[in-house]
Amino acid sequence: MRSHLVHARQLVIAAIAAALACVLAPSGHAAPVGALPLDARLNEQIITVPAGAALNVQLETTVYRPSGPGPFPLLIINHGKSPGDPKAQGRDRFVYMAAQFVKRGYAVLVPMRTGFARSTGTYTDFGCNMKANGYQQAGDIADVVSWARAQSWIDGEHIVIAGQSYGGLASLALSTQDLPGVRGVMNFAGGLKVHGGSCDWQQALVNAFGEYGRKNRIETLWMYGANDSYFNPQLVGRLYDAFNSNGGRVDLVAYGAFKHDAHTMLGSRDGQPVWLPEVERFLQKVGMPTEQVYAVAEPAPQPATNFAALDDVAAVPFLPERGRQQYRAFLGKQMPRAFAVSPSGAWGWAEEGESVNERALAACQSGSRQPCKLYSVDDYVVWTDTPDPANNSATGRTE
Template structure:
């Protein structure tokens, strides 16, 4: 028996809740080829968030789940997506190749598709941060991290996980969200990884220069005050969303405020280094494996 948000939850109740969530999306999942070797399933998690303008929204985060074979208990990793120009695509975030890296090391993987993206519907958009000249990144961080922590609470209900061994990961806006969630220090969080985290970038109209980069620096400083777990930040020299002068300043602000982030600025990758997490697995996997090992997680694939 466990307690979540003041509610007593029995193992049977947790199982029933999980089944109900799975049923909601079973029809959706049936239309796609699930990765059977990764034990892929799809669920949904109800959340309530508030946007930039103070409006409250209630919806359901779609959660793609992968796990190793066996009963566990497995450590939890949550992978947080970024924010593309067309928020309707993909309909459901999966990151199958990246998930495989973690399941091979014994992790149960949870990939949320947050409100305002894909099949959750793009309107309303809780992560709207306003126009380029008047950005407010705080409501975005609050809304997105609230959803991540709701997914974490759901993940901890699964009978095959170890709720005291949690890793958070995110790319782009997902990296910013991961840092915001880490700043809330959820129970069981061990470490976090930020891939090219930030917001407000546009490689077409202002390459490498995000809107109101100084405001993001202030946000990272705020996160650094309370984020007390080890973090790994991975950026590239040719990130067309957030140039090195910004990522380095954000990292400095985070650590000077009390954060514990290791910063890796990698050489240029492809035409836009912002794509490293998605397309450069062979480059980042050794860095992440070494970071996992230093923080008590398996660095190498487990023997089957």
């Protein structure tokens, strides 16, 4: 076991990947965000993987891979659970982590488990029975491992598993199995919080981690931040003690505060300096590749313009007064962030997490019949007041 504190200025570099996106049309009604484009840099695809006792469940699964036939070592990343209906949860992508692994020659799978997003089947919730919750979710991951080992483009002897939040709990439950080819499990802010009710979910989680430690068969890496909104350092200490004292193999990295909430560090653009060095050390320990062997282009940044100062709210074109109020509020949001507008008067914005430009545009577009364009990105304006060929109308200031 190695437990240490990573303080790099309290690691205030990082992330609320609550991936919040908002859109308001001129009427002021919220509108849903559409599907995001696939990432060609990473050969992103969406496939289905069979799972379940009779393999009759189809898991919506994101695939990233280097170009070529392989076989490639494999990373499987497991998602958390958003509040509400699992069917309404969007497809998780984990682009930042996937990009680092593709550079190192890995294929990456991100399966949405039974009943989540567009996966078929019905999600089963065992409430405060955390052991059962973890084992149930781990069943899907084991099915993905079995499917992956049968693919010619995957090196079935070099597989690692990662999970964030509920996916971390599921991954630790998976570590109780002897799975051919699986060399390590990485738990990022793993666990499950029961909202409401009278059960002691924290003690139930400790009990589950104790059992997983007693049955543990695979090396594990854990990463928890000091300001995690779900699992505070005191609870993490209890989880670690339960797992470790029962014989579980665990390498705990307890790092400092990460922006507003360390719980979603893995999904943040700024999280990479926190997790990547620790992950590379763990990969070396379990005999997995760490050298970069493929080039992956960085997304081209939007160029800054001299259209207006970032905080010149009056300069933002097309917006009604309520939209200008929203832009003022947007200026206080975390980076990465983006704000988009349309000649129709609609607007949309996104902060933190992945694909903020695309999410802001999609949010705006879902409330507008006319094309949306980015107005600002991070801390600079990207708007130009040239005619927009898409709708042949001027896109400059409005009085």
